[in-house]
Amino acid sequence: MVYVKITEEVISANALASRVRSDADGAIVSFEGVVRDNNAGKGVSYLEYEAYAEMAEREMAVIGSEAMRVYGATNVAIVHRVGRLEIGEVSIAIAVAAPHRREAFAACAYTIDAVKERVPVWKKEQYADGGQWLGSQAEDKGKPALPALRTEC
Amino acid sequence: MPTKIEPTTGTITIHLLHFAMNRELLGCAEEQMTLPAGSAVADAWTLLVARAPRLAKGSRSQMVAVNSRYATLDQSLQDGDELAFIPPVSGG
Numbered sequence: 208m209v210y211v212k213i214t215e216e217v218i219s220a221n222a223l224a225s226r227v228r229s230d231a232d233g234a235i236v237s238f239e240g241v242v243r244d245n246n247a248g249k250g251v252s253y254l255e256y257e258a259y260a261e262m263a264e265r266e267m268a269v270i271g272s273e274a275m276r277v278y279g280a281t282n283v284a285i286v287h288r289v290g291r292l293e294i295g296e297v298s299i300a301i302a303v304a305a306p307h308r309r310e311a312f313a314a315c316a317y318t319i320d321a322v323k324e325r326v327p328v329w330k331k332e333q334y335a336d337g338g339q340w341l342g343s344q345a346e347d348k349g350k351p352a353l354p355a356l357r358t359e360c
Numbered sequence: 361m362p363t364k365i366e367p368t369t370g371t372i373t374i375h376l377l378h379f380a381m382n383r384e385l386l387g388c389a390e391e392q393m394t395l396p397a398g399s400a401v402a403d404a405w406t407l408l409v410a411r412a413p414r415l416a417k418g419s420r421s422q423m424v425a426v427n428s429r430y431a432t433l434d435q436s437l438q439d440g441d442e443l444a445f446i447p448p449v450s451g452g
Contacts, residue, residue: 240452256451257379257380257383258451259377259379259425259428259444259446261428262425262428262429262444263451265428265429287451298451298452299451299452319452322451322452323449323450323451323452324449325430325449326449326451327379327425327444327446327449327451328449328450328451328452329379329380329381329447329449329450329451330450330451331380340380340381340384340447340450341450342380342447342448342449342450
């Protein structure tokens with residue numbers, strides 16, 4: 208089973224873990240991503256998250272299926288929150304159930320890595336003196352360039 | 361010399377979604393765009409950059425989705441398609 212959701216509501220990791228629980232599985236691994244008060248040596252006031260919700264849920268469902276097929280998970284649940292999140296709040300929770308711990312750990316690690324790599328969600332760090340979208344530091348990593356661009360109006 | 365006359369093929373209208381830094385640079389979250397029939401994803405990008413030249417800085421790192429699935433620049437667009445350029449993602 209795969210459960211995915213983009214939400215503006217507070218995330219309950221406990222509720223998510225109960226979604227994946229089954230009598231046939233001996234291991235549940237949970238992950239919570241938490242808003243921290245600093246990044247790259249700079250104080251962070253809060254984060255703004257934004258998602259292409261329909262596509263994000265589709266991509267998360269694909270990732271959950273991969274975690275089952277490739278890593279042996281039985282059930283995978285992924286919830287990502289959007290909107291303004293304060294320091295200490297949970298931005299993403301993942302719960303994975305599998306027959307044994309190794310599959311559960313591996314599937315959970317795969318899931319969060321894949322979400323960060325390809326699910327269309329963005330965060331903007333807000334500082335005392337402005338804000339900045341993250342992710343731009345991934346520019347120019349050998350991806351094909353979009354075509355030569357005209358700039359005249 | 362005979363002048364070659366291109367057949368009239370009409371236009372298509374697509375629905376564009378803008379996210380994160382793209383949304384801020386373009387000043388809106390969504391819009392309609394009318395293009396010549398047969399246009400590809402890259403043609404829409406060229407028009408957007410003409411309007412907001414600072415988008416060009418991130419050209420190399422954008423991905424693109426047509427109807428909420430990852431697509432390529434040379435994919436041709438159909439009337440009614442939903443198109444979104446995807447700046448570097450930073451979820452989690």
